[in-house]
Every structure is written in C-alpha cells, then in structure tokens.
Amino acid sequence: MRQEPAAPLPVAPVQRKRLPLRWHDEWTQFRTLLRRSFISKLRNRANLVITIGVSPILALLIATILRYSENGTYDFASAYHIPTFLFLGLIVAMFLGLTNSADDIIRDRPVLQRERNIKVRLSYYVISKMLTLGVFALVQCILFVLIGNSLLQIRGMFWIDLGIMFMTAMSGVALGLLISSLVADPKTAANIVPLILIPQIIMGGALIKYEDMNRNLTLLYSLSHWLTEHPDTDKTIKSESKLQVPFVCQFIAMRWSYEEMIVAQARLNPLTRRQDRANDEIQQLAPKANTPEQRARLNDLKDVLALLSGLEGRSAKEIDHYLKLVDPVIAGKQKFDASVFKDAKGPITAEQLYVNQKVSDLLSKAEMEQNDYRRDKKPNVFFGPQKRYFGFKFGMFTFDTSVLVASMLGLLVLLHWILRKQLEVRRS
Incomplete structure (x- = not known):
C-alpha cells in the first residue's frame, strides 16, 4: 500500500531573547x-514670563x-485672615x-506616537514632565x-509652608x-480646569466649614441616622462629631x-515647637527623676518652659536670638x-510674633x-493632631x-496606563 507522507511538524515559536x-x-x-521638556517650556518667552510673574x-x-487686624494696627497675633491666606495660597498652588x-500632553501627542514606534520608554516621558513642571x-x-x-x-515658617504648597x-x-x-484640544482642557478647582475650593474646609456642610454627604452618617430611631440620644452624641470630614471630601486634595x-502654623512655628519639645521632655523625665542630675535637668526644662511662655524682646531679631539660645538646653x-536672658525684656513678645489667635482657636476646638x-472613642476630626484608622494611630503630618x-503617585500610574493604552490603539 502506498503510504501518505506525514504532515510536517509545526514550527516551533521563535523565542525572543x-x-x-x-x-x-x-x-x-x-x-x-x-x-x-525643559526647552519646550523655555522656548515660549511670553508664556514663561506670565508663568513666573x-x-x-x-x-x-x-x-x-x-x-487686617481687629485692633486696627496690624500685627500677626491678632491678624484675622491668616487661615484664609493659607488656604488661598494652597488654591493658588493647585491652580498654577x-x-x-x-x-x-496634547501638544506632545504626535511626538509620543512617533517615539513609541522606536521603543522610547513612556515612564521616562512622564517622569521628565513631572520634573520639568515641578521646577516651575x-x-x-x-x-x-x-x-x-x-x-x-x-x-519662621518658610520651609514648612513651601513644602506643603509644593506638594x-x-x-x-x-x-x-x-x-x-x-x-x-487645549480649549477643552482649559474648560475642565474650573471643574477640578471649584470643588477643591468648596470642599476644602475653609470656605464652608465642615460642621456647616450638608451632613448627608457622608454615606455612613446618613445610614446611621436612618437606622437610629432617636438621632439626638446620648449614644449618637458619643459616636459622632460635627468636625468630622464628610466622606466625599476625603477625596479632595485641598482638604x-x-x-x-x-x-x-499652630504647632511648628518657632515658639510653639520649642514649647512642645520642652513639655515632651518634662513629661518623659518627670516620672523617673530620681537622681540629682535628672532633677537638675527637669528644673532646667521647667525654667525653659516658663521663659518661653513670657519671652520678650526689643525686636523680632532679638527674640529669634533668644530662641536659638534655648535649643541646647532643651x-x-x-x-x-x-x-543669659536677663535682658530679655521689651515691648514685643514671642507670642505676638509667632502665635496667631485665629489659627490657635481652630486647633483648640479640634x-x-x-x-x-463623653465619647467612647476619639473621632477623626478636622485639624485633629492624630488620626485613627483600622485600629492604628498616626500623626497628622505623617498621615496627611x-x-x-500616594494620591499624586496614583494619578501618575493612571496617567501612564492611559497613555500606554492610547498609543497601543493608535499603533494597531
């Protein structure tokens, strides 16, 4: 019998090295x-002048x-609008x-398509954009x-304010x-900017205080009131706070x-920061001050705390000098x-220079x-110094x-994914 030739074996796939x-x-x-990216920003001189100016x-x-101050003559301690200025500064940073x-990216899209064909890394493009725009x-x-x-x-708040504004x-x-x-197109992008910025202004916590905001924005709050027969009972008072941030506002960067x-501003100014450091040292040392050296150290810290509470001087520069002399003691x-501080007397006090009453009132209330x-547990309130989530306690600065x-990095990851998908579709 005539045998039919065997079918050829399938070609093994070529493995790319x-x-x-x-x-x-x-x-x-x-x-x-x-x-x-830098040259692209610097090329348009008129736009550069506007950007910087x-x-x-x-x-x-x-x-x-x-x-403006309530007593007529402006001074920082009684300045009425310091919280408003800090908020508007953040709005300006977000706007810019x-x-x-x-x-x-709209202007770079044709270039991105060409460079994608020659294997230019998209992640490098995103990072270069962030670095360039970050410098400006x-x-x-x-x-x-x-x-x-x-x-x-x-x-005394330049670097701290700069860091928060820059973030x-x-x-x-x-x-x-x-x-x-x-x-x-750029016009559509410009029209979307107000849609992003206006919610930041409204729900940032300054223009409309959270205690005056519609509480039904918080889903959990609405459900608890719907399930509770008497919302005004002591049990509800114990578990809720008017200073809690509505759920939807948690997604607002300005908050x-x-x-x-x-x-x-309230805790890290040059005066309060030193007072808190001295007080923390006293709290740690007081229970175990048994030796003469420890008792002497404790007395020094108490003297420093008393000095800081009523520190005076003839000028702001002199008070700054005295504050620096306190650091080695703390x-x-x-x-x-x-x-050393016998001449620390004058018409100006450290509190007048560094402590604003409006800011302090916000923090004291929180x-x-x-x-x-009266509450069974401490709620996470706006301006609260501590945050509690999932049974863990975090400092406010660390958590915020x-x-x-994390939100900025998440946006960049999403941006990278969107660009990659767009370029893949166009190439196919």
Missing part, C-alpha cells in the same frame, strides 16, 4: 526627554487685601499646577511664600497631566493640604543660665472635640503627607 538593560542608553534616553502678583494682591500642565511649580511657590509671608509677617502644586500638576491625556498647613547639651470624655504623595 530579552536584551540586557543598558544603563548608559537608558540614561541618555531619559536625559534627552528631560532636556527637550503670576505667582508674585497673586501673592501681593491676596496678602495686601487680607492684611493645573494650568501649567493641562495642555502639555517650585519657583512659583517660593515667590508666593516669600512675598505673602513677608507682607503678613508670618515668621499641593505637584498634585495639581498630576491632575493637569491626566486631563491633558484625556482631551484632544489634606489645608489641614496640614493650619496645624503646621537638647540637654548645656545647663540653663538665667543670666483638640477639645477629639478628646471629649502620605495621602497627598
């Missing part, structure tokens, strides 16, 4: 994208309008970040903080890049930035010498609400900063 990562080539590619103009305008980045945002924030804080006499601006940059990846800015590097003995950074 993964090329080794060449760090020099990767660095060259990233450096090229970064340089091109708008920040000091807004700082001058806002600070001049808000420079959004407007600087809302059309960047940093310059804008520096100018705003320098001018605004100088006019309103906010002393807010970078959140705006990430949002702007995301908008730019989703729309096709976290503003809270951090206010608490920083750190335990030297003994307290009262003779602390009283959080530590209310983590939320801002």
